[in-house]
Amino acid sequence: MRGPRRVYLVVLFWISLLVCLTSYLGAGYRAAAAQDALSADTVAPEAVHEVTAHFALRSHPWLSLHHFLYQWACTEDADRRCARRMTVSEKKMLAALPEPDRILWLQAVELYRAVQDRSLLFDDALIQVKSLISEPADSIPANLSDVPLGLGKALEAAMPVYRKHWWDQHRERARQWMRTTAATLRSVEASSVAQLEHVYGGTWPEEPVQVDVTPYANWAGAYTTVRPTHVIIMADGNGGDARDVEVLLHESAHGDFFTQPLKSTLRTAFRAHQAEPPDRLWHSVIFFVSGEVARRTVADRPSEFKPYWAGIDAFVEGERRNEFDALRSTLGALFEGMIERDAAFDALASRLSATSSAGTDAPE
Numbered sequence: 001m002r003g004p005r006r007v008y009l010v011v012l013f014w015i016s017l018l019v020c021l022t023s024y025l026g027a028g029y030r031a032a033a034a035q036d037a038l039s040a041d042t043v044a045p046e047a048v049h050e051v052t053a054h055f056a057l058r059s060h061p062w063l064s065l066h067h068f069l070y071q072w073a074c075t076e077d078a079d080r081r082c083a084r085r086m087t088v089s090e091k092k093m094l095a096a097l098p099e100p101d102r103i104l105w106l107q108a109v110e111l112y113r114a115v116q117d118r119s120l121l122f123d124d125a126l127i128q129v130k131s132l133i134s135e136p137a138d139s140i141p142a143n144l145s146d147v148p149l150g151l152g153k154a155l156e157a158a159m160p161v162y163r164k165h166w167w168d169q170h171r172e173r174a175r176q177w178m179r180t181t182a183a184t185l186r187s188v189e190a191s192s193v194a195q196l197e198h199v200y201g202g203t204w205p206e207e208p209v210q211v212d213v214t215p216y217a218n219w220a221g222a223y224t225t226v227r228p229t230h231v232i233i234m235a236d237g238n239g240g241d242a243r244d245v246e247v248l249l250h251e252s253a254h255g256d257f258f259t260q261p262l263k264s265t266l267r268t269a270f271r272a273h274q275a276e277p278p279d280r281l282w283h284s285v286i287f288f289v290s291g292e293v294a295r296r297t298v299a300d301r302p303s304e305f306k307p308y309w310a311g312i313d314a315f316v317e318g319e320r321r322n323e324f325d326a327l328r329s330t331l332g333a334l335f336e337g338m339i340e341r342d343a344a345f346d347a348l349a350s351r352l353s354a355t356s357s358a359g360t361d362a363p364e
Contacts, residue, residue: 031167049173050182054189055248056208057182058218059174059235062133064214065155067232071198071216073112079301081116084219090166094158096240099159109160112149120232121223125149129224130232135214171216172234178213180240181248188297192249197332199285200253201261205229209252222247229255242305246294250308253286262286268347269342278352283325287315288327292335326351 050057068090074082075091094102096236118126125148130145133155144152193204211231217223222233231251237244253259262285266277273356292306299305315324334344 001150001266002189048178050178051208052055052182052185052189054193054204054208055185055211056253057178057211057213059171059178060134060169060212060214061159061162061167062155063176063212063232064167065132065159065171065299066129066133066151067110067120067214067216068162068166069112069158070115073109074116076109076134077113077116081110082219084103086216086219087214093165097165101164104157105161108161109152110153115151120218121225126291127225129228134230147218166215173215174213177237177244178237179234180238181244182242184245184298185248188245192245192293192297195259195296195335196249196253196289199289201265201341202258202260205255205257209255213253219264222251223252224254226254226256226259226311242294242298243308245298246308249293250286250290265345266349269345270353272346273349273353275349275353276346277349278323280320281352284309284315284320284323284327285331287312288324288331292332296335322355323352326355 027152048059065110068088070087072091072094074085075088094105097105109156115126120126120130129151132147132152144156146152147155197203209231209314211233213233213235215235217232222230222231222237229252231248233251234245248289253262258284263277263282266282269276274338287307287309291305293308295302295305295307308323328350330339330344330351333339333347334341340346
């Protein structure tokens with residue numbers, strides 16, 4: 001019996017060894033296959049992030065590609081349907097691309113040319129495009145086929161070309177901008193947000209506001225869609241200065257958590273003077289307040305800081321100059337602690353209502 005038993009044990013040993021070897025090789029094959037699939041489906045390296053107490057900054061490959069193609073197509077639009085053109089410096093690299101890449105890229109650009117009469121900020125279809133490709137950041141969105149206007153097809157075809165020629169550069173530009181901007185935010189955001197809440201009468205949300213940093217945005221360099229609040233901002237320069245913080249504070253204020261209480265406050269103040277607030281006054285308030293908070297919390301030389309609104313002709317010497325004259329004297333006094341919030345908005349409404357009435361009663 002010892003002989004057969006020994007044979008049985010030897011056979012059992014080799015069977016066990018074969019099973020283990022097969023399992024090991026199979027696991028290795030599956031891991032390799034998974035890695036191949038990951039490489040095929042992702043834009044490497046992955047999206048990068050910086051998170052502060054109030055902002056979640058992210059560089060997202062699909063959103064970056066979307067805005068890159070949109071602005072590139074705008075420069076190609078002979079019909080001049082785009083509102084304002086941005087300079088797309090990467091166009092000078094086009095001739096050096098391999099012909100297959102160049103053909104794929106120009107086909108995607110052509111599809112984006114068809115949407116140049118649509119606004120990234122106000123057009124429902126383009127807002128849906130942004131929403132559908134926002135998640136996940138590091139793989140091909142499963143819903144590209146649902147992306148409207150044929151842009152899903154354009155994005156899928158263009159992504160390998162983008163990955164090969166531009167994504168690394170754009171990602172690194174965004175990484176630098178986010179790193180320096182997040183460092184500045186961490187030192188000033190608590191006091192900045194407290195000032196915003198006091199003026200607007202709202203409360204910053206518990207979750208950080210989502211900010212996607214892209215190589216290009218809309219013509220203004222940044223825009224915000226709401227419900228949920230989602231900021232798109234162009235990585236311009238090294239980041240972290242007072243103007244960058246001002247733009248982030250401005251864009252975030254477009255969220256309902258600040259815009260709705262601000263509009264309510266303005267309505268109440270103006271109705272006390274038998275008037276209605278001018279249609280875009282709430283936006284003028286956001287311009288003024290964001291610049292003032294950035295000047296007070298970030299600017300190295302506050303007296304020399306030039307807020308964004310000061311570069312807009314309509315606010316400085318055009319039809320809306322009277323709004324900013326009133327804002328400087330009323331909300332400016334609020335920032336200085338010379339007047340309470342309700343009194344500041346009442347003074348603003350009193351001044352602008354009187355100006356409006358005088359203009360209405362004046363002879364033609």
